[in-house]
Amino acid sequence: PAPANLRAKFLREFQHMGSYQYLEPRLLMIGRLLECLRRMGVFLSAQGPVTVDGFRLKNLSYWARYHCETVMGSLGCLSGYCNARCEFCFRYGSMFQRFPHRILCRSEARTRLKYYDPEAKKGLPYPVDDTGEIFLNRALLEILRAVRARAPEALIDDLTTHGNFLDAETVRRLAELKPVFVVISLNSADPALRARLMRGGRDEVGIRAFSLLREHGIPYIGSIVPWPTIPLEDVENSIRFLDAAEAYLIRICLPSFTRHSHPTAPFKGWEHWEKLGAMIERIRPELSTPLLIQPSWYLRREIRAHVDGVIRNSPAFHAGLRFGDVILSVQGKAVLTRQDAAGELVRRRRQGRGARLMILREGKRRRVDLAEDLRAADDCYPYKPAGYQPDPRMLFGIHFIDPFPLDSVVAMARIIREHPEARRIAVMTTVLGEGLFRKALGLLMQSPGFNLPLRKIRVTVAPHRHLGGNIVVGDLHVASDYIEHLEELRRLGYRPDLVLIPSSFTMGEWGLDALGRSYLDIEREIGCRVELVPTRPVKM
Ligand code: SF4
Known part of the structure; x- marks a missing residue:
């Protein structure tokens, strides 16, 4: 057993086997076999009987076989807790709530990083948990420094936060770890409305965080859930706020609820989504920031390579490509779908070259030339701030909705x-x-x-x-x-x-x-x- 004075620490660092059942059900099987053994007798140590209430895996190299696209992904959930209580939170009645939430500790993070193979993109299995507020993890910046040491050039992404802990000092320390990329909730640029909706406190800090991220050259996706208790004009103001603050993308999550989160439906039918859709389509031509609407197929059910927006300061932005253009060919090769177009653009980018596009705009065919992508030293916020590596998957700054598979x-x-x-x-x-x-x-x-x-x-x-x-x-x-x-x-x-x-x-x-x-x-x-x-x- 854990020594008495370390018991609480050990319990914090234990993981519920159930939260591994999706990714690696064999761990459950091992647990059940051990449980059978435990019932058959008593485990003894030199000091006497011991209580067995867990096990740890040996030979972690064997278990480091799960796909993790990025080094951050290999860490799993940084914090399963959140101090806000948003009206729309997906965590109420979540399917994963049957297992205790966890906060990733330093030692586990170090082990996960040690066994992560960036070439093979493989790492240790991670427990499934609802993502909470990452800055509630007091070891977060220390863990991120360990990530930076393990992968000196990797983009530190997967940093999703409500922003209410992002004061000037925290943003400054985050900037020391660049390249980093943040997803931050705005929901409303009006502090009183935001406070009513999110109930997390420190809303002024959360709203000020957007300009601090801009000042420190950290790109971010600003997120809005236009819950029906927020007036439509306020949603529009919040979108314009993020556009003025030079977000990389503005994510609008169309409000969703389940019968578990809201036993009484907060709104009925499609009417609210329809009103939002009409407002979004009206203001979209006036914005310089692409909108990422989720679910993305609600507003646009399209197989073709429809441009859904262009990241500010990207080659596509400077070439004049815009929302609504349809890409017909890349470098003379016809493309039928977004997947085709994305594949060709990534290929051109990997060769370090620009791309010649034929597009359809307002019924007319036009040629658009995308310049070759930028060098690491170029500062083109938010597309590629100085010191960030241009990533071929950024498609020269063209934003597509989810491709039809x-x-x-x-x-x-x-x-x-x-x-x-x-x-x-x-x-x-x-x-x-x-x-x-x-x-x-x-x-x-x-x-x-x-x-x-x-x-x-x-x-x-x-x-x-x-x-x-x-x-x-x-x-x-x-x-x-x-x-x-x-x-x-x-x-x-x-x-x-x-x-x-x-x-x-x-x-x-x-x-x-x-x-x-x-x-x-x-x-x-x-x-x-x-x-x-x-x-x-x-x-x-
Ligand atoms: S900030 Fe996110 S995780 Fe926290 S309550 Fe709101 S929606 Fe839920």
Whole structure:
């Protein structure tokens, strides 16, 4: 057992096995085996019987095998706690609340960094937790310094904060760790409204933080949740505030709630989203900062390479590219989708070259030349402040909404070909994805190589019964949503013999949903074959 004087520390640093069940259920299995052993007898040390209430992994090199896109991602959640109580917080009634929240401690951070392999982008498994306020972690700056020592040139991102701890001294210390990138909540630029909405205190500090970040050359995404208790004019003012403060992007999360977070719906139907959408479309041409609307397919259901905005001071900005342009070709090569365009732009950038675009603007074709990207010394805030490496994934500053996953439709076609015996095929999609999906199917049908048996396919949307509320994002489905929907279809006389579901509702490589249930349960309960179609999660 932990020595008595260190017991509290050990308990703080323990992790609940359940929070690993999505990424690595084998840890649960090890825990259960140990529990069986524990029940069979007594563990003894030289001093006498010991209470066994946990275990630690040996041979961490073996366990360092989980994909972590960035060095920050290898740390997992920095803080599971938050001191604000936003009216709209996704944490109320969250699916992960069954496990105690944690704050990442220094020693665990050091171990995680030690075992992170930046080349292979692999690290230790991390527990799933709701992200809270990172500056509640008193060791945060020390952990970030350790990250900087481990990866001297890496961008320190994944820093999401409500900003109320970002006073002048904290921002100055953060700036010493550049390149860093922050996502910070504004919600309202009016301190009184912000205080009423977020209930976290220190709202003046939170609002002042935006200009401090600008002064110190730290780029940031400013975030707004236009909750219905905030007047529409205030939402517009807040967007203009972030535009004037030179945000990298302005993220607008269309208000969502679940039946767990809000047992009584705070608003009904699409009316609030429609009003917001109309206001956003009206002011967008006047802004110099791209808007990132989430879910991104609400306002624009488009497969083509539609430019959704241009980052200030980027090559695309200086070349005059603007919101609404559609990219037809890159360097003479036709591009059909955003994925195609992004792939070509990344290729050009990796070669250290500019790009010649053919675009469609107001029905006319035009040529736009993007200059080669910037050098590390160039100071082009917020696109690439001095000392930041230009990143090919920044696409010369072109902002696209989430690409439609055409490759998922191609994968779906492959799976269907592998099951020629299937006579009725149900394909699950989402409210927002359904129209796009049908468009993509139509496009693929024009290609003789695909030859899909369309008359056998039924495209269908499973309601979000578990979360309820106004949730529309498919990644937030759980296995029981699909089971109940398929049972409902069966009652109506439709019995598929093959069901295709986007894989993005599962986590990790074990095919488990956010409640820890395997997608194979759908197959067991419904009694027909279920296949996951590889699909990337949408940006949230
Ligand atoms: S700041 Fe974020 S995590 Fe904290 S209460 Fe608000 S929404 Fe929730």
